[in-house]
Amino acid sequence: MSSALLRSQEFPDITDVYERFTALTAASPELGGGSLLLYLGLDRRGVSLAIAANIASGASLGVDPDLARAKASIRSGACDFLVNTLDESLRILKNEIRKKKAVSVVLVGSAPGVVAEMVERGVQPEILVGAAPGIETLVERGARRLGAAWANGVAVTWGVAREPLRWLPVVDRLAVQALDPAGAATSARKRWLEAAPRYLGRALAGQRYLRMSEAEAETFVAAVRREVENGAIPVAVTVTGDGSETAIAP
Numbered sequence: 292m293s294s295a296l297l298r299s300q301e302f303p304d305i306t307d308v309y310e311r312f313t314a315l316t317a318a319s320p321e322l323g324g325g326s327l328l329l330y331l332g333l334d335r336r337g338v339s340l341a342i343a344a345n346i347a348s349g350a351s352l353g354v355d356p357d358l359a360r361a362k363a364s365i366r367s368g369a370c371d372f373l374v375n376t377l378d379e380s381l382r383i384l385k386n387e388i389r390k391k392k393a394v395s396v397v398l399v400g401s402a403p404g405v406v407a408e409m410v411e412r413g414v415q416p417e418i419l420v421g422a423a424p425g426i427e428t429l430v431e432r433g434a435r436r437l438g439a440a441w442a443n444g445v446a447v448t449w450g451v452a453r454e455p456l457r458w459l460p461v462v463d464r465l466a467v468q469a470l471d472p473a474g475a476a477t478s479a480r481k482r483w484l485e486a487a488p489r490y491l492g493r494a495l496a497g498q499r500y501l502r503m504s505e506a507e508a509e510t511f512v513a514a515v516r517r518e519v520e521n522g523a524i525p526v527a528v529t530v531t532g533d534g535s536e537t538a539i540a541p
Contacts, residue, residue: 301360302367303339305491305500309483310440311336311343313502316479318418318438319349327352327384329409329434331402331421333360338369340420340437341395345371345490346483350388352380352416353397354405361397368492370397377408393490443475444502445532447511452527455497460488461524462515466501469511474504508532515539 303311319326326349330340333355341364344351353370355361364370371394374380380396387394398405406425409416419429420437430436449466451458463484470477480501488496503511511530518524519539527540 301333301335301338302369302494303335303342305495305498306446307335307339308342308346308487308491308495309500309502310442311339312346312483312487313442313476313479314437314440315340315343315347315349315418316476316482317440318435326350326417327388327415328418328420328437329354329416329429330419331355331406331423333357333364333370333397336420338364338367341369341397342490342492345393345395346486347479348391348393348482348486350384350393351395352384353395354400354402354421355397356399356401358399361399364397367494368490370395372396374398375400377405377412377414381414442502444504445508447501447503447508447530447532449499449515449528449530450497451524452529454526458524458526458528459497459499461518462528463488463499465514465518466499466503466511469503469507469514471504471507474507503532512537512539 328344328349328351330337330353333353337353341351341353361373365373372383374396380398383396402423406423410425410428415432416434418437419434449462467481467484470480515528516539519528519541525541530537
């Protein structure tokens with residue numbers, strides 16, 4: 292994890308990333324199918340957007356004039372490529388969008404200058420976050436501003452007492468199975484559970500967070516308890532739902 296990001300308190304926590312992810316998938320369910328997110332600034336919000344877009348299997352372009360902050364986003368794993376021109380960013384983005392693969396590019400430059408060049412050249416993002424001269428032109432051409440996150444249900448977190456790389460994926464599968472197939476944003480929530488561990492970075496690798504209905508949360512806790520008690524999960528698991536903690540030990 293980049294010490295620069297941690298010192299500046301700009302690296303997001305897992306709830307930041309989840310909220311951006313749900314907002315992105317609500318705004319563009321086809322985000323992973325070739326859409327482009329443009330965000331301005333690698334502050335806490337920008338970094339969380341870069342990670343969230345990767346989890347959603349989307350393409351993102353972040354613009355920030357601060358080279359040190361851009362380099363920190365690369366070292367932390369939040370962004371994949373650092374470039375200095377729009378041409379460089381487009382070469383990377385076009386290739387990955389064509390293959391419908393996740394990619395996050397950070398362009399070191401002034402937001403007004405980059406946006407003006409995008410407008411002039413007809414580069415059109417699907418989703419926008421941030422303000423700069425020229426942004427309204429992109430909106431008039433069809434870009435959408437990112438809306439609020441989907442925040443219904445119980446905020447559920449979980450963790451294991453040891454060997455998280457081995458046992459957290461087992462608990463994650465129980466969380467997936469607990470989701471109501473007809474529930475709100477179930478497809479996106481499954482995507483989060485399956486893909487987030489690859490992109491959250493070392494600082495968040497041992498954490499899990501998801502919003503569930505009360506029934507889903509109860510089903511999840513019951514499944515974890517069953518698997519711990521029968522020995523399938525031989526480590527203690529702690530599940531927290533809106534402040535109520537349940538510790539399940541072998």
